[in-house]
Amino acid sequence: MRIAVVTGNPKPASRTHGVALAVADVLAAELAPPAEAPAHLVIDLAEHAPSLFDWSAAELSRLTAEVAAADVAIFASPTYKAAYTGMLKAFLDRYGNNGLAGVVAVPVMTGGWPGHLLAVEVHLRPVLVELGATVPARGLYVTEPEFGNLDAAIAKWAESAVPLIRRALKP
Numbered sequence: 001m002r003i004a005v006v007t008g009n010p011k012p013a014s015r016t017h018g019v020a021l022a023v024a025d026v027l028a029a030e031l032a033p034p035a036e037a038p039a040h041l042v043i044d045l046a047e048h049a050p051s052l053f054d055w056s057a058a059e060l061s062r063l064t065a066e067v068a069a070a071d072v073a074i075f076a077s078p079t080y081k082a083a084y085t086g087m088l089k090a091f092l093d094r095y096g097n098n099g100l101a102g103v104v105a106v107p108v109m110t111g112g113w114p115g116h117l118l119a120v121e122v123h124l125r126p127v128l129v130e131l132g133a134t135v136p137a138r139g140l141y142v143t144e145p146e147f148g149n150l151d152a153a154i155a156k157w158a159e160s161a162v163p164l165i166r167r168a169l170k171p
Contacts, residue, residue: 001032001169004041004070008077008088012046016110019142019150020076023108026154027072030162031169041066045087052090064094071169072104075128079111083123098132104168106161107139117141136168137161 005024007017024040043063051057067073075092077084107124111117120139128135138161146153 001028001036001072002039002041002070003028004043004067004073006043006045006067006073006075006088006091008045008075008085008091010046010049010085010087012044014044014046014078015147016076016078016108017044019110019140019154020074020108022150022154023074023076023106023140026158027074027106027162027165030158031072031166041070043067043091045091049087052087055094060091060094064091064099068095068100068103070103072106072165073100073133074106074108075124076108076110077124079109079116079119082116082119084109084119088124089127092127092131095131100128101132103133104165105133105135106137106165107135108142109139110142112144114141114143117143134168137164 003024005020007020009016048060051060077088105128107120107128109120109124120141125135125139140157142153
């Protein structure tokens with residue numbers, strides 16, 4: 001099993017990136033046989049910002065292809081203006097019609113308060129579905145106060161999400 005993590009935060013090694021990596025670890029532990037630790041492809045888009053709009057950037061072309069070949073892809077963003085970042089949008093714009101077909105996508109967003117809780121469902125999920133990804137479970141939205149007990153926030157989400165993701169992965 002291959003798990004890809006794509007974080008669209010302009011700040012490198014952000015808290016949002018940490019949340020996405022923690023979600024990847026939980027999914028790997030829950031979905032893969034214990035003897036088979038899945039490989040993670042980790043993309044922190046802050047490291048690729050200068051070339052996001054360079055359509056000929058070989059490294060970004062390689063990364064988009066690797067994400068499209070993953071079994072599960074976590075797409076994470078902080079909440080900016082009640083939606084996901086332009087950085088993540090620029091990365092997703094590199095995919096053509098059905099460019100994520102066959103990928104089980106997990107939308108993840110972080111924010112300062114619960115008032116933007118639906119941003120993950122209203123803004124991020126639809127673009128992933130438009131690109132052909134399967135999004136079987138509700139996205140995860142982590143608020144500022146939940147960072148203090150991130151494991152509990154992810155565990156609560158995982159209770160309902162993991163069975164749906166597992167089912168979507170079966171042929």
